[in-house]
Amino acid sequence: MKKIGLVGEAPHDTRCIEVVLSKIFPDFTYLTLLNNIHGSQLDQQQPTKRLLRIEYELKKPDLVVIIRDLDSLHSDRNKKKQRLEIFNAFKSIVDKKAIFLLNIYEIEALILADIEKFGSLYNCAVPEYDDPSGVIDPKGELKKISKRYNEVKNLELFHLLDIDKLIAKCSYFKDFLKKFEKAVA
Numbered sequence: 001m002k003k004i005g006l007v008g009e010a011p012h013d014t015r016c017i018e019v020v021l022s023k024i025f026p027d028f029t030y031l032t033l034l035n036n037i038h039g040s041q042l043d044q045q046q047p048t049k050r051l052l053r054i055e056y057e058l059k060k061p062d063l064v065v066i067i068r069d070l071d072s073l074h075s076d077r078n079k080k081k082q083r084l085e086i087f088n089a090f091k092s093i094v095d096k097k098a099i100f101l102l103n104i105y106e107i108e109a110l111i112l113a114d115i116e117k118f119g120s121l122y123n124c125a126v127p128e129y130d131d132p133s134g135v136i137d138p139k140g141e142l143k144k145i146s147k148r149y150n151e152v153k154n155l156e157l158f159h160l161l162d163i164d165k166l167i168a169k170c171s172y173f174k175d176f177l178k179k180f181e182k183a184v185a
Contacts (some may be wrong), residue, residue, distance in 0.1 A: 005061030108138035113169035
């Protein structure tokens, strides 16, 4: 059984991606690495790289998925370059056994891809999004749709999301899944 290490900006985000991946790859074991590191702490490379190497050696995952939000649109080359530089630094720490999931704008774009589930959970009317990766501030968008939106409920939402809709509407997620499948083959 393959072990997949997950490194993310926040425990909620990491668990959400674990839920999505386990729907597609239920036979894998998912391990959260760097559970106490949040957001921009991943940018502080030296201390974080040491911690990652220790956890990598202890848990011995077959692959590590580094999950980051771009916090910008796909067209922002400078921001993408910054994120890729940090990813490459971490990739070297895990013996190059890593792939990158760069959420375009934020992880909440995946919720916008299957917005009907959000509407059901929060009992509200929802608009349709053809390409949620083009939405600036998806989290803010969800808060506009329902003032009751709370990130803590994202895990519950991710259990409900339809994988086919995520793949169809989020090209960055579809591309990530192709890389993931190739990496675990």
